[in-house]
Amino acid sequence: MGILTWSDQLLVGIDSVDSQHRQLVNLINRLDEVAALGEDHHSLIETVNELVDYTVYHFQHEEELMQNADFNPDMFAKHCQQHQEFVDKMLRVQADAKLDPTLLSKDLLDFLVDWLCHHILKTDKLMAISLNKGIDAARIEINRDEQVDIMHSNLYSALRESEDRFKELADNLQALIWVTNAKHLPIFCNQFWFKTLGLPRGAVDMQQWLDAIHPEDRDRVSTAYQQAAAELSKFEIQYRLCPAGGDIVWILETAVPRIRQNGKFAGLMGCGMNITSQKKAEVALAEINLQLEQQVIQRTEALTAANTTLEIEKNQQTLLNSKLQEAQTHLIQSEKMASIGQLAAGVAHEINNPLGYIYSNLNNLKQYIQDLVQAAELAERLTQQLPADNPDVAGFNQFKQSVDLQFLKEDAIDLVEESLEGASRAKKIVQDLRDFSRIDKQERAVFDLEAGMDATLNIVNNELKYKAEIVKEYVGLKPFECVGAQLNQVFMNLLVNAAQAIDEFGKITIRTGYQDADWLWVEVEDTGKGMSEATKAKIFDPFFTTKPVGHGTGLGLSLSYKIIKDHQGRIEVDSQLDQGTRFRVYLPVLVSA
Secondary structure, three states: EEEEEOOOOHHHOHEEEEEEEHHHHHHHHHHHHHHHOEEEOHHHHHHHHHHHHHHHHHHHHHHHHHOOOOOOOHHHHHHHHHHHHHHHHHHHHHHHHHHHHHHHHHHHHHHHHHHHHHHHHHHHHHHHHHHHHHHOOOOOOOOHHHHHHHHHOOOOHHHHHHHHHHHHHHHOOOOEEEEOOOOOOEEEOHHHHHHHHHOOOOOOOOHHHHEEHHHHHHHHHHHHHHHHHHOOOOEEEEEEEEOOOOEEEEEEEEEEEEEOOOOEEEEEEEEEEHHHHHHHHHHHHHHHHHHHHHHHHHHHHHHHHHHHHHHHHHHHHHHHHHHHHHHHHHHHHHHHHHHHHHHHHHHHHHHHHHHHHHHHHOOOOHHHHHHHHHHHHHHHHHHHHHOOOHHHHHHOOOOHHHOOHHHHHHHHHHHHHHHHHHHHHHHHHHHHHHHHHHOOOOOOEOHHHHHHHHHHHOHHHHHHHOEEEEEOOOOOOEEEOOOHHHHHHEEEEEHHHHHHHOOOOOEEEEEEEEEEOEEEEEEEEEEEOOOOHHOOOOOOOOOOOOOOOOOOOOOOOOOHHHHHHHHOOOEEEEEEEEOOOEEEEEEEEOOOO
16 A cells, blocks of 8 residues: 555646656655665665656656646746756755665655645646636636645545654653564664663664674574564564663563555564563562472471481381280290190199009009919919819809909900000100190200101190091101290191191191202191182281181281291292192201301
8 A cells, every 4th residue: 555545636637747647646655665665776766767757758748738838927937947846856866866775764755745735736736727728827726725635635644644643652652662674674763762772863773783682682583573574473572682881671572564555574563661670570589489499398308308207217116016016926925835835744744643653553463464364374273183073173163154264364464455555645645745835945956847746746636636637748857956846836836727727527738858958848738728819918917817706816827937937947838719728837957046
């Protein structure tokens, strides 16, 4: 869109003159476009040359029209004088433009528009009326108000007024207002812009502008300008200015492209706000946030350390409580076993004394019966040598028949033998009970493990004989150093648990063997109901039991596990539901100190 708009109000009534005036309007618009778009020097000079050429043929044509008609001489002379003034002005402009195109400014456009207003709308219109109507030009009057209305209706006057108001407003704003042309050359910068950049008001080039931008931001800002021009897009950017002799100034700038009606890029228009105070506040706020974050981190670290210490202390306390509970449980169980052992040892001792003389008396009785049998046999032989009618013979035979002497001789010996066998078995049980539960043998000593297993079997025989067949698969382990009484407790727990795992009647297999030369093992396997994986994971936990309330403490396997650990051994379990369970205890042959 041009700064001037052709309309019928500009017609003077002579077609050739109106056509040339229309060409003048086009040239004025073309000159404004060349200056606004920042086109090259050649285009500018070419446009100025067209204006100079216009003066030649246009003025010659008007003067010929006036000379060929009866035109007022004074008015003709005045008309020609105005033509000459225009020619002189354009020749000066042409010469200046060839030396320095930047000298062309809005003054030239103002001059051309003023010429259009006063010469065409007044002088040329007088000429046309005089020539068309044959009236003396000196007697014709032009309505001045009509001229003003015509110019006001033209776009240029409105644009000029708008531009002047814009510049006046921009100079009074505390913001950086600027306008560039298509070549990014500044064509307007407001007073605050010059003040902020520390530059004297006047002509300024883009290099001065960029030099005032902080070196670290310069390329970024320049790229933003170039990108906005290429994409015809609005942008917003923050950057720093380094005015001469001043502090760094932060700018928040918004710019939009200027676009001609034909779609060509005409430059940028921007507004920059000083946000230095905001940036300082942001820096201060960031420092405060950083300090607060550091304080939070320090306090968090302190709390974390305190929590870690408390957690460690809690874990240690829990571990100590667990160990204390385990030790207390073990102590209670040990005391319980010691009490039972002491009681069993006392009972065994009390039984052993009468059992001793019963066993001794039975041996004597056996000898006495043998002597009596010999005496009875001797008496029987003697009676055979006496006469049959001898009263002693008759009495002996009657006695022999009444007591069944032959049966007495045979049965008396069998009774004594059975009594001796029972006494021997009772003596063995008492001895095994004393060996199993003795409280005076808690120190390490050489121990026959298989013999200890047999002793344990004797003790728990009543628990096993109705539940399972006992199968022994011994390899003949050599005695080794251990606490035998404690291992007997382990075997007893394993055997009793095996029996209780069998619902009706099954089989318990006891095996022994060696693993390499350093380890021996004892295995107790049953054909009971087995265990699930969840149960297997807890069987060595204190107080864990699968037995009904009142039928178990859940301490047997826990204590057994501890005894084996104290012997530097290990215990393994293999169990499947409905397929039985196998416990294997590994013990070192030589225990390290």
